[in-house]
Amino acid sequence: MAMTLPAAAWRQRPGLDRLVAALGDARFVGGAVRDTLLGLSVADIDVATGHPPEEAARRLEAAGIKVVPTGLAHGTLTAISADTVVEVTTLRRDVATDGRHAIVAFTDDWRADAARRDFTINALYAEPESGLVHDYFDGLADLETRRVRFIGDPLQRIAEDHLRILRFFRFYARFGDAIDDAGLAACVARANDLMALSRERIAAELLKLLVTPGALQTVLLMVEHGIFKAVLPEIVSTTWFVWLVETETHAAVDPDPIRRLAALLPRDPVTGEAVANRLKLSKAQRQRLILALTERGGSPWEDAYRHGREAAMDRVLLADDFTTPRELKEWPIPCLPLSGGALIARGLAAGPAVAAALKAVEAQWIAEGFPGQARVDAIADSVVAGAISAQAASASSGRP
Structure with a gap:
């Protein structure tokens, strides 16, 4: 039985219909499709298209839609239609990968584009008008059972992009009910590959993971299997x-x-x-x-x-x-309701003594639990009197 994308508020965002109509050959993909099927709110909208990036840009601009060339070499551009921001990516296939970067070629093959993605639940496409969902790797079944599963051979997916190790655990922490054994084994086997990644990419994934609903059991699992050892011993x-x-x-x-x-x-x-x-x-x-x-x-x-x-x-x-x-x-x-000028107005000579007196007033104000203006004034009077007395004593003794 065919699956269709349920009605969702994001599908009615201003300018979205005009954008997909301008592209013609386009489908929603990734998180927007996945989260809508799970009944979750959607923040970002991604659209895939069979048009080469230059052609996609030409079609959008001809329709009066602003285009920002955020990553044309990799087939990605950002389209802004009536304040609705959409990332548009040309269908791609990997030519070469080194675990950090990929060299891609553009294609018009939807299955080939799906095959280069990380997990089955992220490789779901939906037609904009009908909402018909296209599922090439049983992502719908995995979504139903809340299983995060690599597309194809997990070791190969990790070899293509080492960050997928952390993404596997992050998505498991967010969506998973039961761990995928093959995926876990591959992540454990290749955990040292994380050393090849930039620390910024590691930090971005880790900080996202730590606030997911399933962060507790996932972190316990990662520590148990030594996932962090290579980069955070x-x-x-x-x-x-x-x-x-x-x-x-x-x-x-x-x-x-x-x-x-x-x-x-x-x-x-x-x-x-x-x-x-x-x-x-x-x-x-x-x-x-x-x-x-x-x-x-x-x-x-x-x-x-x-x-x-x-x-x-x-x-x-x-x-x-x-x-x-x-x-x-x-x-x-609170803010300390006192300024250096107020201390000078009390007779304290301008100079370093003002900063020292202000610091002393603040310290006592904090120690007393941040009392109100009347008490601050009393503290200030006492501190200033002591400071003036000290200045006078210093002057009479001839000390500078």
Whole structure:
């Protein structure tokens, strides 16, 4: 029995009908088809076409649709029709691969295009008008049983692109009910191939994986089978990770990839910095990871004030505290209601002493739990009086 794509909100996005009509030879493919069949929301729309990229671009532009040549050499362009953004890719077949990059040739063979994709559930195509689904490798059956399965020989698929090892586990964590034994065996056998990948690609896949619904059992499986050893040998225990997932659930806090990565590492900021550098994390991510692995000194409220709400949340959750996060989520992070000018207006001479006094006021304000303006003024009066007295004593003694 033929399968058709159910009605979905994304299929009614403005300009989408005009775009596929301009192409003529086009089908929806990949995540939009897969997720619609699973009843999930769709963010990105991908369209495959039998037209060479230059012809696809010509047809779209002739219809008044903006075209951005995001990857013409690989057959990919971005089309923007009435603010609807679609990635359009010409049907391809692999000519040569080295585990990181592929040399492709364009084709008009839909099955050949499907054969070069990673998993059966990602190789489903749907006709735009009728919604008729084309399934070349039993992806519909795998979707029904929630099985993530490589197309063809898993070892060959991994040899073509080593990142598929991590993608296998990420998709299993998101969609899988039972692990595909052949796929798992291939990933275990070729885990060292991950060393050939750029660390940015590894980080992108790993951070996505860590926040999937099935991240817990998947990470446990990956550690058990030594998948991380080649690229993240620091991951040797999952105990802290298990605690964190449970704490997030109790605290009703959404999972966060940097926090969860921290829970897989030893509680050592030096290790955190090394991992952040190796994965080429952003500056903000790097700082959060290091702070999460640093022993906490002040209160969660001080952490939130000094480092931001996310960093404070990291530290309390990693400390197995599931009550404070609920308060932190709602706590309005205050600003010190005092300026250097206000200290000068109290009689303090301009110069380094102002910054020092302001820092002293802030420290006492934090220690007292962020009191209001009246108390801040009192603290400021006391600090300024002490600073002026110290300045006078210094002047009378002749010290500079």
